[in-house]
Amino acid sequence: MLLKLAQPQSNNSWLVVGLGNPGPSYQSNRHNVGQQVLDVLASRIGVNFKSHKTIALCAEGRLSPGAPKVILAKSTGYMNLSGAPVSALMKYYSVPIERVIVVHDELDIPFGDIRTKLSGGHAGHNGLRDIISKCSAEFHRIRFGIGRPPGRQEVADFVLEDFGSSERKELPVLLELAADQVENLVA
Template sequence: MSDTWLVAGLGNPGPGYAGNRHNVGQMVLAELASRASASFKNHKANAAIAEGRIVPGGPKFVLAKPNTYMNLSGGPISALLKFYSLDPSRLIVLHDELDIPFDTVRLKFGGGHGGHNGIRDTIAHLGTGDFTRVRIGIGRPPGRQPAADFVLRDFSSDERTVLPNLLVDAADAVELIATEGLPAAQLKFHTAG
């Protein structure tokens, strides 16, 4: 069995979106790429990828940022799974989650899209929801602010002081899933208090 994992960080392309809450999955990829001393380069699957191992002899990670908008993420992810001959069970998708409090990481395998357009498109392209999700909590918008506006805004200054810890936690979760399995990672991140 392959020791390779495809880790896709969802978000929108371009510098104007880089600091948005919706792009937190791609922010985690930057942390993982730094750990693996890997740099992103464009791939024919319409994604920027970085390949490497975080620990010598450990699993190989293919870190992928689709070059498409969030709601069209599935095409590049599907193409990369085919290119690397990987089953969807070797896919970890990093994405923002409104229904989880900010600064919280939750992990799951399978299930529906929960209203998340990037996950919806990925499931549609793969024909299955059987992949691992690292759900990065961004919390609900304040007051009556529409969710669509909230996710396309940058993190607040208060949130930005905590954000580096959240990115490290999510990156740690990816490493743990790949080395010890999802149940061990869930035990660590779902019981952390």
């Protein structure tokens, strides 16, 4: 359901979306690494997430003095249905697709690698697929490598698992590096 929201005036803000699934049982999953990066950014800015019209948890602030406003958003729905909330937030905040950054997990990149990309396909990622279908493909991506599942493990099971113990040791530094990539795009 797409909600009609009042719109503030156009500005030079950025919308940063962290993909993930809602609720504490998913919080530490590989698939929720995008939302974990947003938690790091919110901590840096000193802001807390608040419910926004039931479609997302949002936090607003500036990453540095004089920098453009950043709207951090975590959908309150499941990742595969991320397109409608992103579209509604873009309209509400008057943010064009070129000023949207989506932070997400990436199977095709080894764990620990973090890459930035402008536009492109979804590479089988259903959250990206839905955003592309509802908005456009012309947004920035911070692709957080989680690697492929070992052996014959199903991809769906792998992405919905928590990071392994060796990965968890590296994760805090990697989340900071991914947050740095967001700051570099916004600067």
